[in-house]
Amino acid sequence: MNVGVLAVGTELLLGQIIDSNSAWLGGEMAAGGVDSLVQVKVGDNVDRIISQLDRLLSADGDDVDAVIMCGGLGPTHDDLTREAIAAVMGVDLVLDEAVAEVIRVLFESRGRRMAGNNLRQAMVPVGANIIAQTRGTAPGLICPISSFGRPKVIYAVPGVPHEMKEMFHRSILPDLLERSGERSVIASRVLRTWGESESGLNERLDHVIAELDGGGDVPTLAFLASGWEGLKVRLTAKAATIEACRAQLDEWEARLRVEIGDIVFGVDDDTMESVVLEQCRRRELSLAVAESVTGGLVGGRLTGVPGSSDVFLGGIISYATAVKQQVLGVSPGPVVTASAAREMADGVRAAVGADVGLSLTGVAGPGEQEGRRAGTLFVGISGPGFDEVHEVRLPGLRDQMRQFSVITALGMLRTALDTHLPLG
Amino acid sequence: MNVGVLAVGTELLLGQIIDSNSAWLGGEMAAGGVDSLVQVKVGDNVDRIISQLDRLLSADGDDVDAVIMCGGLGPTHDDLTREAIAAVMGVDLVLDEAVAEVIRVLFESRGRRMAGNNLRQAMVPVGANIIAQTRGTAPGLICPISSFGRPKVIYAVPGVPHEMKEMFHRSILPDLLERSGERSVIASRVLRTWGESESGLNERLDHVIAELDGGGDVPTLAFLASGWEGLKVRLTAKAATIEACRAQLDEWEARLRVEIGDIVFGVDDDTMESVVLEQCRRRELSLAVAESVTGGLVGGRLTGVPGSSDVFLGGIISYATAVKQQVLGVSPGPVVTASAAREMADGVRAAVGADVGLSLTGVAGPGEQEGRRAGTLFVGISGPGFDEVHEVRLPGLRDQMRQFSVITALGMLRTALDTHLPLG
Numbered sequence A, B: 001m002n003v004g005v006l007a008v009g010t011e012l013l014l015g016q017i018i019d020s021n022s023a024w025l026g027g028e029m030a031a032g033g034v035d036s037l038v039q040v041k042v043g044d045n046v047d048r049i050i051s052q053l054d055r056l057l058s059a060d061g062d063d064v065d066a067v068i069m070c071g072g073l074g075p076t077h078d079d080l081t082r083e084a085i086a087a088v089m090g091v092d093l094v095l096d097e098a099v100a101e102v103i104r105v106l107f108e109s110r111g112r113r114m115a116g117n118n119l120r121q122a123m124v125p126v127g128a129n130i131i132a133q134t135r136g137t138a139p140g141l142i143c144p145i146s147s148f149g150r151p152k153v154i155y156a157v158p159g160v161p162h163e164m165k166e167m168f169h170r171s172i173l174p175d176l177l178e179r180s181g182e183r184s185v186i187a188s189r190v191l192r193t194w195g196e197s198e199s200g201l202n203e204r205l206d207h208v209i210a211e212l213d214g215g216g217d218v219p220t221l222a223f224l225a226s227g228w229e230g231l232k233v234r235l236t237a238k239a240a241t242i243e244a245c246r247a248q249l250d251e252w253e254a255r256l257r258v259e260i261g262d263i264v265f266g267v268d269d270d271t272m273e274s275v276v277l278e279q280c281r282r283r284e285l286s287l288a289v290a291e292s293v294t295g296g297l298v299g300g301r302l303t304g305v306p307g308s309s310d311v312f313l314g315g316i317i318s319y320a321t322a323v324k325q326q327v328l329g330v331s332p333g334p335v336v337t338a339s340a341a342r343e344m345a346d347g348v349r350a351a352v353g354a355d356v357g358l359s360l361t362g363v364a365g366p367g368e369q370e371g372r373r374a375g376t377l378f379v380g381i382s383g384p385g386f387d388e389v390h391e392v393r394l395p396g397l398r399d400q401m402r403q404f405s406v407i408t409a410l411g412m413l414r415t416a417l418d419t420h421l422p423l424g
Helices: A021-031 A046-057 A081-089 A097-109 A116-122 A161-179 A198-204 A206-213 A242-263 A272-282 A297-302 A321-328 A338-352 A398-420 B021-031 B046-057 B081-089 B097-109 B116-122 B161-179 B198-204 B206-213 B242-263 B272-282 B297-302 B321-328 B338-352 B398-420
Strands: A002-008 A035-042 A066-070 A093-095 A123-125 A129-131 A140-147 A150-157 A185-193 A220-225 A231-239 A264-267 A287-291 A312-318 A356-362 A376-383 A386-393 B003-008 B038-042 B066-070 B093-095 B123-125 B129-131 B140-147 B150-157 B185-193 B220-225 B231-239 B264-267 B287-291 B312-318 B356-362 B376-383 B386-393
Touching: A002 A021, A002 A046, A021 A035, A021 A066, A021 A161, A021 A220, A035 A046, A035 B046, A046 A066, A046 A081, A046 A150, A066 A161, A081 A093, A081 A123, A081 A140, A081 A150, A097 A116, A116 A123, A123 A140, A129 A161, A140 A161, A150 A161, A185 A242, A198 A206, A198 A220, A198 A231, A198 A242, A206 A220, A206 A242, A231 A242, A242 A264, A264 A272, A272 A287, A272 A297, A272 A398, A287 A297, A287 A338, A297 A312, A297 A398, A297 B297, A312 A321, A312 A338, A312 B321, A321 A338, A321 B312, A321 B338, A338 A356, A338 A376, A338 A386, A338 B321, A356 A398, A376 A398, A386 A398, B003 B021, B003 B046, B021 B038, B021 B066, B021 B161, B021 B220, B038 B046, B046 B066, B046 B081, B046 B150, B066 B161, B081 B093, B081 B123, B081 B140, B081 B150, B097 B116, B116 B123, B123 B140, B129 B161, B140 B161, B150 B161, B185 B242, B198 B206, B198 B220, B198 B231, B198 B242, B206 B220, B206 B242, B231 B242, B242 B264, B264 B272, B272 B287, B272 B297, B272 B398, B287 B297, B287 B338, B297 B312, B297 B398, B312 B321, B312 B338, B321 B338, B338 B356, B338 B376, B338 B386, B356 B398, B376 B398, B386 B398
Parallel strands: A002 A035, A002 A066, A066 A150, A287 A312, A287 A356, B003 B038, B003 B066, B066 B150, B287 B312, B287 B356
Antiparallel strands: A035 B038, A093 A123, A129 A140, A140 A150, A185 A231, A185 A264, A220 A231, A312 B312, A356 A376, A376 A386, B093 B123, B129 B140, B140 B150, B185 B231, B185 B264, B220 B231, B356 B376, B376 B386
16 A cells, blocks of 8 residues: 655745645554655646646556645635546536535634635535544545546545644544555554663664564554654554554553663653653652753743643743852852752752752853853752752754753653652 | 755655755745745655656656755665666766765764765766765765756755755755846845734735836745744845845835834844844843743743843743742732733842843633633733833633743833833
8 A cells, every 4th residue: 555645735835834744644654554655745736736646646657546635625716626636536526515514504603704615615526525524614535536447545634734633543544444455453652762862772672673573463663753852662553453452552562661661751642841740740749940051941841731830830040140149049159060050959949949949050052151061061950858960961052952951851850750759 | 947856765754854845945946936836755765766856857747947856865875866866867876086085084074984885975976066065974966967858957965954955055046047047146035023914914015015016126025924923024136146136125125114114023033032132232231031821931032042141131930829929029819910910020120130021921721710711911021110011812722822922022022122212
């Protein structure tokens, strides 16, 4: 099964929007065992859309089994995906009354007047099946087509990412798997790791990977880089039922944790900050931060998590030396030092009245500070009955160094809490 | 002149990396008056790369005049762009001694041993011109080719964005313009605006746009959305010399400023935070922030600007009510109010010893707080001889609301400084 992706929209070619939909679809299809060997962007021009569709589907073109089209399903005259599909299928577009009714009701429920052109979204090529719209006004389409005597299919989904993603999982992926004769269910689990390089991870998982490559009812394993957020290890299981998938995932997650449990900080949608907040919550600890080099980024990330306010009290952005000394009680002298980090962590704990204080002081560059190179970071942690200070050398230019500092400090706090205050 | 973009890399199809290079190239070409009507992603497979190149260039394919290939120029066996181009040109690859020497010197200067496969990067199709490497090890290529008797060209650049961008501006765009018979120079200027919708901006610039559409030696104008960062208005001038371009841009920038000067906060690489810092610097004012709803994001952005430390002293992340009261002196009672914002701004000015205090308190959601809806924001500004409080209703979910809060508050501070402390 080989699937082409055709992203439609002049704004994509002009660089006004970056086409992240195709990449997402490619990743999801790969996890489902479906190949996506070619992905194309084309503008809002019906002839060019038709010609790209023809090319993707034809035996002397890319000869894909299916094309997923993203975008061009809106209500305006620039939205030409429906017309192009009908032309390639050699059929007419007809108004689907059921779809039209959903659109009318949607407008009424929002108390808005519906402009007539919204009914363009209810036009459907004869012979197409509808993917019912649940979030936006436009439905998706499943359009069977015969190409040189072979049955193929064109899918169309809106370009709005959350509509596209929902329709892909609800309708397109199951349809693709059914067409490929694949009756299995697919499920994934992501282990989030921090603190090991890709080659290091590969080495530590060497024989687990060998076992998985051996075949049988086992998941596949993939590493996904996510920049300074660490590496994701994704297990994808294929089985007759979702329960059987979960059993495979549980078994192999446990197997992986034996090898790399020390660097696994979370699962699936966990983030380092959500994990740290949960660790504090379970220990009934409140948290405060003292930030110099990061200037508020750590607090910004922690407060990005809904419900963080029961743990995170706040902090001091002590960018200037005077603020470190006067508000946090840091001693006179250099401030990119272990002792300054320690005093900042203690100081913010006291100033804010928190159980745990986390501090960061360092040099983001460009240029040195106090004779220390850009990339120098000190992290201080002050908690009930324990404290730690770490010195780290980070890579990167100013922005990267600061982002690395955030995740590094949060990662150190995670480890410190587990070490000093283990849970039963 | 119609240019296709071919991004090469299996990691792009698997969604491990999002192809932002093509979008960037599309935007830059559009600014230069060059069409890019089709953009394709293909994996690291030499046959598929060749077939996509053929398709893009052939008269019964997309029939583009030029293809820009991104990626696949590295040293490993997966890097197949050079081989594919040589095959399409029908020529051999030969080692270019000058390029090889640059690679050797680069490794020596970094004190690293050069693995033999790095010399793959010095292999060049016979007849190709080199775009000298200045940042990475791989050079770019300019490869003339004849397709059905018409002269065409394939460009190849590394996939690393900063290498790609530098080579595009230094060599590819000038070469494209020369091939298109275009002897002009192109220059752009971006006016950054905040506080007006796209349709509002369109309306206010209605007759300026009409004048520009009238033709003559005038720039083109485009609106570029940049999410919560406001709208960019880009002028692009084409003229015989760079001086003539600049004269056009100066004239029409002034013309635009007559209409929308109130919402233009900066030019080109200016950001709202760099502009606010510069405003304070010119008035010799120091700045502090008190953040509740944004939890440190404002401080994080301000300190992202190199050299911010001469203006920005720091601040208080007063997420918990107790911190607002104890550290900032906010009166007991509700904290999502105008008076709390005022007290926070005054409080942080005093606590940090700054000339200007900026505060934010609001509801990010999900859910209400103190009976106020998610999206409610109060901004307080306290300066020498003036203070302001604003109430705003912002759209969006938690993350969007918080990002909008940051730019909104900084934008208000910008306006307040200009209003209360105008510069001579």
